[in-house]
Amino acid sequence: MARFEAEYLLETAWPLEKAAAVIAGEQSSGTFRPVPGETEELKARSAARVEALEDLGPCPGPSLPGAAEGPLRRARLVLSWPVANTGISLPNILATVAGNLFELNAVAGLRLTDLRFPAEFVAGCPRPAFGIDGTRALSGVVGRPLIGTIIKPSIGLSAAETAAMVDMLCSAGIDFIKDDELQADGAVCPFEDRVRAVMAVIRDHAERTGKKVMYAFNLTGEVDEMRARHDLVLREGGTCVMASANSVGLTGLLALRRHASLPIHLHRNGWGYLSRHPGLGFDYAAWSKLWRLAGADHMHVNGLANKFCETDESVIASAQSLLQPLAEPHPGIAMPVFASGQTALQAFGTWAALQRTDLIFAAGGGIMAHRDGPAAGVQSLRDAWEAAMAGLSLEQAARDSAALAAALRTYG
Template sequence: MTNQRIKARYRLQTTGDGRRVAEVMAGEQSSGTFIAIPGESAELKERSAARVEHFSELQQAAPAPLPGAVAGELRTYEMELSWPVDNLGLSLTNLLATVAGNLFELKQVAGLKILDIDLPDAFAAAYPGPGFGVAGTRQLSGVEGRPLIGTIIKPSVGLSAAETAALVDQLCEGGIDFIKDDELQGDGYYCSFEDRARAVMEVIERHAQRSGKKVMFAFNLTGELDEMQRRHDLVESLGGTCVMLSLNSVGLTGFNAFRKHCRLPIHAHRNGWGYLGRSEQNGWSYVAWQKIWRLAGVDHMHVNGLSNKFWEPDDSVIASARACSTPMFSDKSCAVMPVFSSGQSAKQIPATYQMLQSPDFLYCAGGGIVAHPAGIAAGVRALRQSWDAARDNIALATAAQSHAELKQALETFGS
């Protein structure tokens, strides 16, 4: 038995008595239900009931209520609920049911966003956290003092294993640090996983013998658990240094089982995040969601990118990236490498560095490298030149005057 409690902070929209709705939510997610029941004694409540730790009204306009919500004047609140760890034990999977379960279904709830979660130190010992994180990734990739410059195999699908390997050959020759499968590339007819892994690693090993630097390639293992384990073992046997999983596809239980087997850095792709986090009114904040996966044991986490091709504003992207290194426990930070991607090119690197105030990030440009008018090697050089300018606090336009690859990149992808 422990006195430690799990805490979750929410933004609530409701048409009812806000404080009463908060109490209903606490009851729904612990010992209570819609009516008083004989078994819920005062002693049981004291031991197991969730508590409303904080509640305050926010003076902000509320959007339209969710379907099925009780009609009336909509008001917005911030609140914090807490639960005894003893209710569920040290289980991340049951934690999700506790902090994000039926709350979203209640008629009294016209909007609900999970803003943050706070886990007691007991969770730190129950889960492994990142196996490699920033330091391990840098050691394996041989990159220190600057961001890792990476790319995504493009076209995303349709290339054969041999064509993929030929592209990797050009990228290695051009000086890339990191390459990843697109999340759409799995084990298809035109490019089976095994054929792709063998062809790609033959190229990477050949370049490593020549240059002394092994490019990190994140192979997409996503599949059934036994498939992911077999694919991991193949990559490891071939000398690979990274694997990738689509978190929303494999789920938390699948990930936890795989993490126990895994001996390589895990590049975590968040595809599908939009249906969890895009709504300002409903769902998860990335600040809360990423904590689950960091504790479970990912090493890299996607955070979108500045001036991206998706919906997310820059301040949200940077907040997500900073959250990846925010300590989670007193003696276990669970810091991971943030991954910037989505419409990235040489033009966004200086702003990314300036806003993040750290070189500890992985910067992935797909079309921003592969579509460079002077070729793939020039695309890699343009990103390196952009980083040098950012580090030395030189304007990109000024740096471009003496670097043809950067100049072409800015002309092609916009300044």
């Protein structure tokens, strides 16, 4: 019988074996007391199973309030469930692996660190329809990262003002532009007006230059709204749409993916409340697998030396996790999106750590605030990546690139 697995970092004052058994029972066939009908045959068919329990030693005070008191220990816990319990249903997978666990008084801390699915489960999910190869085909960018940016100010520009900015960015040689996650369908910049104004500019540049910039329009909303907005982008010749994962939920993304004919750029805004405490919530590798299975083609991973609290090591681990297959022969790989305070300076560290160019490198101020203008900002990023891949240092590359030298003076 096919099974899926969840791996956790557990803190508990209970004996580890007892805590693991309580968690497994709570999330499958058991309850806090034996009940009629909970037969051995039923348990064999439907109960969660403890696959691994590794004592990691004592830990300080509990990560969660209200937990049972006593000396605390950490453990690596792996549970598995029959796929027959949930069927191929990501919302019910989420209820199983991250449902009534964090509330248990046996649990003083719990973090979901990984998920593993059998190939038949992965095959039954939508998965990325475009991913890396499809994104490269639509953007025409090969052999290097897509250089991208975010419309700033995040919100407040009209459709015409947004289109004017897009005109400037297309002239600057940008590959990829996205709406900010705050810009969806407000009265100042209605979605339909923005799509028509922006795509008129993009089509005009494509006809004159042969380069069609990819723009991720934020269509976050209710399911019917997202479908209609997607169709408008498609009719206008757009090549990407964007949704906010934590706003639309798994069912929203599943509905969009099954309807969509375009890549889906998934924003992770709200990620901090799921992850910031090291003993609670989710590791990115686990959380992102659900969204990859649901059909995300691009996923944000933050960026090196970012403006948030995340370490560089965590950022790179997140990007690497997106590039790992979900299961063979169904890889379900999504394209990492590096953003948050990125400039040409971070290209060198990103390349050194990742050794891949299959990513979108999105810089807002790193392009728009360049002292010689947006075109120089875009050029500085391209030159930086070319130099990094050639094994040059930032200082060496800056001697041969005026745009990169100016970026070093601006951001260094």
